Amino acid sequence: MLIRDVVSWNAMIAGYVKSGYACQAVELFWRMQQESIEPNEKTFICVLMACAPPVSIEEAALIHTFLSMYSFESDIHVGNALIGMYLNFRLLNDAYFVFKHMTMKDVVMWTSMITGYSDNGRWDEALNLFQRMLQESVIPDEVIFLSVLSACASLYSLRFGLMVHSIIINAGIDLNPFIGSSLINMYAKCGNLHLVHRVFEQIPFKDTVLWTAIVSGYEQQSEYGKALQVFDDMLATSINPNEFTFVSVLNACTGVASLDLGMIVYSNIVESGIECNMHIASALIDMYGKCGNEEDMCAVFVCLPITDTVVWNAIIDGLAQHGNSESTFQYFKQMKHHGLEVDSMTFVGLLSACNHAGLVDEGLYYFYSMLVDDEIKPSIEVYVCLIDILGRAGQLESAYALTWKLPLEYSMSLYTPLLSSCRIHSNLDVATRVGESMIKLHPQRESTYVLLSNVHALKPMRAALGTFDFDS
């Protein structure tokens, strides 16, 4: 072009951003300044959108400083792009600082800030902000409800979710697949499958995402049969499953431990022409692992690029479940060697390998290495494994002492494996103490009484065996 005006530059920058070339977009922005083309609001909006890793925060801050020289900061679109930029770097306080100082806030800006909190696990603050928005008489639209419902789902808050649903109805928002799948996801996460079904029936047009939301909802609530049935219903329509659908369906096959079904679903994936991404791969590894086909589990793994923590966690856990403790440790070593990030799920696999092989010292070693070398906060699943390792090795008092160091909300998940260990070691003393605590916490839970009675049933058997002369 012989003459390039601000619109040409904006179009170029926007094009680069939309195609994922963030660094080049920022470069173009600086070139534009060198050529003394005056930027406008739209220029800043485009370039701020490019400000996300791998662009550095220093360069992003420089663009913010540059922006301050113009009078665009009060522009609502620019303000929102600025909030979005800080959220891209997970700088929630900086984003909120910009948000707080905007004199005009529209529903889009509230959505950005709410999504920012929600995406960073600060769900309570997301919902508080939504309430504040309503108090300030901002009219919510369809999009903001999607973010708010996602926060309700993450909090498993049926109370708030129901309230939001009623606001949606009162606001006259269309029950389309977007709102429908968010509602289904929320009700499923809150465990209300009756409402999941009701919302699903109410949505007149059902697309792939809506079908996937209901399949995934049933699967996550361990209603594997229903998930498979709904998937079957979906196949009878003209709506095609996508990667997300297949992941949930594979999980449902794993849930019912059906290798045959899992293999049929795998052939469906291949037929559909959908590429096997990391989500599908890890679901597949998990399915083969839990359905007892170690060979195919490893065959899937070796075809994948070495890039993804979750895939490695899946194979480590799969090998551990098959009792291959040596291979499990080898894979962990390789994972570290390749510089992959490890997380608490990695250690769940490692510890369950130690558990199956009765390797107490190794289990403790990996546990401490997780705390000290990798500085990872152990998940409740890690503690369950650790207590199981100690318990099976007969270190029941140590295991029992550990349960006291953890928050009460986790106690039931920790006591259950401990009580089983008491049974293995016929330790009535610890069993009685654990059982009493469990009954105090959940007197209605029948499984506790069954476990406890199993431990007590050993008493006469042990007494009888005590009189038996094994040597002769």
Place this chain on the structure above:
DNA sequence: TTAGGGTTAG
């Protein structure tokens, strides 16, 4: 002719 927020998965 250039611009801001969103649904389902490991």
